[in-house]
Amino acid sequence: MEGMLKPGSFKDKTIIITGGGTGLGRSMGKYLLELGANLVITSRKKEVLDKAAADLERETGGKVLAVACDVRKYEEIQNVINETENRFGKIDAVLNNAAGNFISPTERLSHRAFDIVVDIVLKGTYYTTLAAGKNWIAKKQPGIFLNIVTTYAWTGSGYVVPSACAKAGVLALTRSLAVEWAKYKIRSNAIAPGPFPTEGAWSRLLPGELVKKFDPAQRIPLGRVGEHQELANLAAYLLSDYSAYVNGEVITIDGGEWLKNGGEFSHLEMVPNEMWDMLEKMRGK
Numbered sequence: 001m002e003g004m005l006k007p008g009s010f011k012d013k014t015i016i017i018t019g020g021g022t023g024l025g026r027s028m029g030k031y032l033l034e035l036g037a038n039l040v041i042t043s044r045k046k047e048v049l050d051k052a053a054a055d056l057e058r059e060t061g062g063k064v065l066a067v068a069c070d071v072r073k074y075e076e077i078q079n080v081i082n083e084t085e086n087r088f089g090k091i092d093a094v095l096n097n098a099a100g101n102f103i104s105p106t107e108r109l110s111h112r113a114f115d116i117v118v119d120i121v122l123k124g125t126y127y128t129t130l131a132a133g134k135n136w137i138a139k140k141q142p143g144i145f146l147n148i149v150t151t152y153a154w155t156g157s158g159y160v161v162p163s164a165c166a167k168a169g170v171l172a173l174t175r176s177l178a179v180e181w182a183k184y185k186i187r188s189n190a191i192a193p194g195p196f197p198t199e200g201a202w203s204r205l206l207p208g209e210l211v212k213k214f215d216p217a218q219r220i221p222l223g224r225v226g227e228h229q230e231l232a233n234l235a236a237y238l239l240s241d242y243s244a245y246v247n248g249e250v251i252t253i254d255g256g257e258w259l260k261n262g263g264e265f266s267h268l269e270m271v272p273n274e275m276w277d278m279l280e281k282m283r284g285k
């Protein structure tokens, strides 16, 4: 659970994290600060951001700028870019992490409920990407995008259909721009995390009794959920120059979860040794 990169790896680098005041965004931001980055955190709730910024500065000794921004509003993203440049001079990387999600049978969703998730996740990510990318291209600066998706971006998933549609779009955006904008020295990669406990995700995806009924660790070959530092290590690598030749990649960090649940015979782990002994005898061994 230790940090992986060399101290000072992000000295003089400035990174914007959308949804950076809570959960995984905050944890990734904290590690980047420990590595010397200047951090900009954005989300809708200014009071949450201000508290997170003050706590992070105290915990790490780094510099944090908190700017309220709804990623569905293009002018607010442009304002984040301006404020970041005013305070830190330039932007080196953008971590598209903000999201909205909840579980529901799809036929129970209103069209507004579908919109809200797709707008935060997909529109929010392409608005942020467009604003930051145009700024880098105009100023002839290199840049790095890191987008947080999920493993159901490519499998799809029932009961979180708006999120699955939107994350699939973010994955397509990542791969498309990795190719198109490489000529501008802009890299694009994604991380697909499996379950990492956060208040935001657990309260919406495992509400009430569900958290007792469906222990996510049970679905995972490694038998446990993720630790925030494990994700922070991967994010820091992909945001750093150590990954300069990684472009257009999505890296899964889920303890083997999605492969297990896609594997036709993975459920045979429930077969006890005695039964395997019996099956072996039946084969005549």
Ligand code: HXC
Residues within 6 Å of the ligand: 099, 100, 101, 102, 103, 104, 108, 109, 110, 111, 112, 113, 114, 116, 117, 150, 163, 193, 194, 195, 196, 200, 201, 204, 205
């Ligand atoms: C059905 C719902 C709903 C629910 C809201 N709606 N919650 N419908 N089931 N649980 C409907 C509302 O009725 C309304 O439609 C519309 O959605 C908008 O709802 P509001 O409450 O007005 O929206 P808002 O206050 O803007 O909140 C947005 C939100 C909320 C997405 C609904 O959950 C939020 O702020 N989320 C941000 C953080 C978050 O979601 N974090 C978790 C990310 S976890 P009507 O028709 O009534 O107007 C994640 C993990 C993935 O992505 C993978 C895990 C392994």
Ligand code: NAP
Residues within 6 Å of the ligand: 018, 019, 020, 021, 022, 023, 024, 025, 042, 043, 044, 045, 046, 048, 069, 070, 071, 072, 096, 097, 098, 099, 100, 101, 120, 124, 148, 149, 150, 151, 192, 193, 194, 195, 196, 197, 198, 199, 200, 201
């Ligand atoms: P979280 O704490 O709820 O983070 C979501 C963040 O997005 C919040 O800070 C929220 O802040 C912000 N946000 C929501 N709507 C926004 C908007 N319109 N504009 C700007 N910011 C907005 O949940 P989390 O678990 O850390 O999730 C972080 C990321 O990881 C998400 O992309 C999620 O899909 C992904 N992920 C999480 C898991 C997991 O197990 N936790 C697994 C796979 C993927 P405000 O409410 O203040 O706006």
